Amino acid sequence: MSILTPTTTIADAFSALLIGEIPFRFTAYDGSSAGPEDSVFGLHLKNERGMSYLVTAPGDLGLARAYVMGDLELVGAHPGDPFAALSHIKGSKTGLKFRAPSPSEALALIRTVGVANLKPPPIPATEHAPRWRRLMEGFLHSPERDAEVIHHHYDVSNRFYELVLGPSMTYTCACFPAEDSTLEEAQFHKYDLVAQKLDLKPGQRLLDVGCGWGGMVRHAVKHYGVTALGVTLSAEQASWAQQKIKEDGIDDRAEVRHLDYRHVTENDFDAVSSIGLTEHIGVANYPAYFGFLRDRLKPEGRLLNHSITRADNKKTATGAFIDRYVFPDGELTGSGRMITEIQDAGLEVHHEENLRMHYAKTLAGWNAYLVENWDECVAEVGEETARVWGLYIAGSRMGFETNEIQLHQVLATKTTPDGASGYPLRPTWTP
Structure with missing residues (x-):
């Protein structure tokens, strides 16, 4: 017997098709509630x-579209930080999972929602084309396509990123030296940890691929006396970093180029850092990627790869919301696959660590900045984009807290054929 009838309200339909009990209050424009x-x-x-x-x-994509456009309101939560609300929904026994209606229920549902509502509205302007369509338009992770998707995400507005990321202008996982450390202290500590793992010394040369706004480049030059080159596919990032380098008075030893990492021609670097780039290159391209970084290093040089990973080594593609709104073409795999690919590229892995909960705390900090600066963020990029970011940051935080995704740093050396790695018997840095 059909649960839905021609007189079913929107709330009735929502309740009938939701698997399990509704873990929150649902209300609709027709005055119904459940x-x-x-x-x-x-x-x-x-x-x-x-x-x-x-x-x-x-599913998630329809919910995201309605939420981003302001047609679906998350009651009891600020759009800049819906983490508590999302956690409440996901922490319930059912979450938000729906069953398919029977044929008779589908007819009743059509009468409830109206035939006119079966026509898809225009998709939000912030939504990227679906993956299948992008595949028809060009090769996955070609230099041209990577430049396009990086532009989609990173060239939003430097001012917007300043408001969300804080003074460090660092869009990667921080490392908190203590539970009560500030986000700025944790980002400084992260850069310092990377520098120490790479064993940077005055006079050495560092290559930072996917350098963002030049945080690692500037830190290494100012605090470790190296000469550093950073490259990024984002024109906005490169422009901001170049200006900051001049303001810091280190442009004789620090450089950031608007350049695909594959076009770096220099080699014999003492160290290479890759902080948050591996997520964008595609798992199938790992062999070429790590091989390219290996070839940029001098013998006994070090590589530090800092990357979001999955908790297992199976699935690689991201979900529909992340793929359409945040990281088009992004792929994730587990740390085991990452280490395997680094080893298969001929590099010797010496150390790895998981900073999963550090990323959860980092994201909480970004959500707090977004809430604090909400009005200016909306004025800068529009409410649609600001809503995307609030949802994305909070959802990612939930993923790290529930161990769906992790953050791993892997340290490796370009060991010589006779076994010389330059790596000491014990690590020289403080974890």
Whole structure:
């Protein structure tokens, strides 16, 4: 017997198709409601366009579209930090999983939502094309395509990133030396940890691939006396970094180029750092990537790879929301696969560590900055983009806290054919 009838309300349909009990209060524009009245958090479907997003793209993508466009409101949560609300929903026994309606229920559902709402609304302007369409338009991870997707994510607005990332202008996992360390202290400590693992010394040469706004380049030059080259595919990042390097008075030893790492022609670097780039290059390209970095090193030189990973070594593609709104073409795999590829490239792995909970704390800091600077962020990039970032940062934080994703640093050397690595018997840095 069908649960849905021609007189079903939107809330009735939501309740009937949700697997399990509703863990929050749900309300809709037709005046219907469902779920516990005393719930701290709730979902409010504000209009018919939001309904159209939900029924034409079932699952996370439809929910994300309606939320990003402001048609689905997360009650009890600031759009800059929906972490608590998302955790409440995911922490329930059911979460947000729906079953498919029976044929008779589908007909009743059409009567409830209206035939007009079965036509997909225009997708949000911040949404990237689906992966299948991008595959038709060019080779995955070609230099041209990588430049396009990096532009999509990183060339939003340098001012926006300043507001969200804080004074360090560092968009990678920090490393907190103590539980109560500030985000800025933790980002400084992260750069220092990388420098110490690479055993940087005055006069040495460092290559930082995927250098962002030049944080590692500037830290290594100012605090370790090296000469450093950073490269990034983001024109906005390169421009910001170049200006900062001049302001710091270190442009005689520090350089950031707007350049694909594959076009770096110099070699014989004492050290190479890759902080947050591996997520963008594609798992199939790991052999070429680590081989290229190996060839940039002098014998006994060191490589530090800092990358988000999965908790296992199976799945690689990201989910629909991340792929469409945040990191188009992004892929993740486990630390085991990462280490295997580094070893197969001819590098000797000496040390690895998981900074998973450090990234959860880093993301909490970014959410806090986004909330604090919400009005200016919206004025800078628009509410649609600001909502994407609030959802993305909070969702990522939840992934790190629940061990769905991790952050691993892997340290390796270009060991010579006769076994000389330059690596001491015990690490010289303080973990």
